[in-house]
Amino acid sequence: MYLETLEKSIYELITETSTNLPKDVRRAVSKAKAAENAGTRASMSLDTITNNIQMADDKVSPICQDTGMPTFKIKTPIGVNQLEIKAAIKRAIVSATKNAKLRPNAVDSLTGENSGDNLGEGVPVVKFEQWENDYIEMKLILKGGGCENKNIQYSLPTELEGIGRAGRDLDGIRKCILHSVYQAQGQGCSAGFIGVGIGGDRASGYDLAKEQLFRSVDDVNSNSQLAELEEYTVEKANTLGIGTMGFGGEATLLGCKIGVMHRIPASFFVSVAYNCWAYRRLAININPTTGQINEWQFQEGEKVEFKDEDKVDPTEEIATNFVELRAPVSEEAIRKLKVGDVVKISGMMYTGRDAIHKYLSDHDAPLDLNGQIIYHCGPVVLKDKEGNWQIKAAGPTTSIREEPYQGDIMKKFGIRAVMGKGGMGPKTLAALSEHGGVYLNAIGGAAQYYANCITGVEGVDLMQFGLPEAMWHLRVEDFTAVVTMDSHGNSLHADVDKSSLEKLALYSERVYK
Ligand SMILES: O=C(O)C[C@H](O)C(=O)O
Numbered sequence: 001m002y003l004e005t006l007e008k009s010i011y012e013l014i015t016e017t018s019t020n021l022p023k024d025v026r027r028a029v030s031k032a033k034a035a036e037n038a039g040t041r042a043s044m045s046l047d048t049i050t051n052n053i054q055m056a057d058d059k060v061s062p063i064c065q066d067t068g069m070p071t072f073k074i075k076t077p078i079g080v081n082q083l084e085i086k087a088a089i090k091r092a093i094v095s096a097t098k099n100a101k102l103r104p105n106a107v108d109s110l111t112g113e114n115s116g117d118n119l120g121e122g123v124p125v126v127k128f129e130q131w132e133n134d135y136i137e138m139k140l141i142l143k144g145g146g147c148e149n150k151n152i153q154y155s156l157p158t159e160l161e162g163i164g165r166a167g168r169d170l171d172g173i174r175k176c177i178l179h180s181v182y183q184a185q186g187q188g189c190s191a192g193f194i195g196v197g198i199g200g201d202r203a204s205g206y207d208l209a210k211e212q213l214f215r216s217v218d219d220v221n222s223n224s225q226l227a228e229l230e231e232y233t234v235e236k237a238n239t240l241g242i243g244t245m246g247f248g249g250e251a252t253l254l255g256c257k258i259g260v261m262h263r264i265p266a267s268f269f270v271s272v273a274y275n276c277w278a279y280r281r282l283a284i285n286i287n288p289t290t291g292q293i294n295e296w297q298f299q300e301g302e303k304v305e306f307k308d309e310d311k312v313d314p315t316e317e318i319a320t321n322f323v324e325l326r327a328p329v330s331e332e333a334i335r336k337l338k339v340g341d342v343v344k345i346s347g348m349m350y351t352g353r354d355a356i357h358k359y360l361s362d363h364d365a366p367l368d369l370n371g372q373i374i375y376h377c378g379p380v381v382l383k384d385k386e387g388n389w390q391i392k393a394a395g396p397t398t399s400i401r402e403e404p405y406q407g408d409i410m411k412k413f414g415i416r417a418v419m420g421k422g423g424m425g426p427k428t429l430a431a432l433s434e435h436g437g438v439y440l441n442a443i444g445g446a447a448q449y450y451a452n453c454i455t456g457v458e459g460v461d462l463m464q465f466g467l468p469e470a471m472w473h474l475r476v477e478d479f480t481a482v483v484t485m486d487s488h489g490n491s492l493h494a495d496v497d498k499s500s501l502e503k504l505a506l507y508s509e510r511v512y513k
């Protein structure tokens, strides 16, 4: 009975973490929204984000389609069987995946094969400790890949772009932390949160950084020097002008938590774990005799509900330069689009992410892509009772990973628009000019919001790459995104990068003597 109840408790923890954003995070997002100027792209993005948070909660569906690397940190009283707990975690993971609370995310690194059930070598991550308390504490974080890719580790002393030399002292640490926010730009779905680990070695430094992500957004560091640095970082990072999704704006960083540990003389690491706004982490206290949940953590304070009064139609706000797009799109129509335009797509689009881009670079496409729109997305899908595919969550993925392939593929197949998040680099920008194409930025993490714009799945190709990586043929209606790179050589991402680097340089002067 204990084991059954324990599995049920863990299943509940997974479901809540994936679908119901913690109260402290909601308050931080709500505060950011209040600080953003109405009518801007940043405030439109935050509206989409808050709508999405509410939809995920109401439907008990994933907030973001990337349900991340499930990471459990557990403390047990002496005598509790940890092997049984690990086995129960695995069973709960398999059921949560089956019920589309988690996307199948475990991929064999050598063969590329998706295990389909979120189990694999080293997945999930489960770490145990013992303690003297008489209950089990189980913490879970679902940290997605896009923000994980923006983690950074500095080895001091070092020379940093924009902000200059970072020495082996508190001021050098300060510079690394500010630089970490700059280098993430919008790619980790800003506005984000950072956990920082000072000291340790490369592995324990990152562990310490990630441990900080389990602190409450509103707590105050017990080390007064670090408390000051946390506050300083949030204040200054929000002057960099990166903004939500890197569109520019006031809200760039919603929280900074710093931990410190000893190091060995030759090493001095500052490790930064970046977490997107979809900051999914919760914890439960479990009765070790019954397996029942005694208490949920992160429950202090008000739960902000993002209800109807907040639901602004994003297209209404910036209606002046809003454009309808329906594939196949002509070169002429694409060349009319400019950075800043908001498009509303209806009709067909096709998903393609890492495996598809590599495949298309040396194979034919499974269908005619001339004039079509490619969406960088790995959705959560579920087959219904009639055997039809249902899209359960479908936000964009980080596009920059496709930079080596994108331009060539657009030209090879006549693709006119690619959509994802975080922007792309100079090679794609040049191809957009040459060929007549645009890059569209969708709001990262808004997986429920976008799933709602998908009216049907009309086919799927290349299933051998696994569900998230397959090419899904999606019929959509009023799917909204912003043109952030156009066919005239303009890139909002390049502009925001440049201006935020200039602002970062303003913090080169020593602050800590
Ligand atoms: O894998 C995904 O769907 C998204 C990923 O978390 C990303 O941010 O790029």
Ligand code: SF4
Binding pocket: 064, 065, 066, 067, 068, 143, 144, 145, 146, 147, 187, 188, 189, 276, 277, 278, 395, 396, 397, 398, 444, 445, 446
């Ligand atoms: S898509 Fe964005 S919100 Fe979702 S896991 Fe990746 S970084 Fe986070």
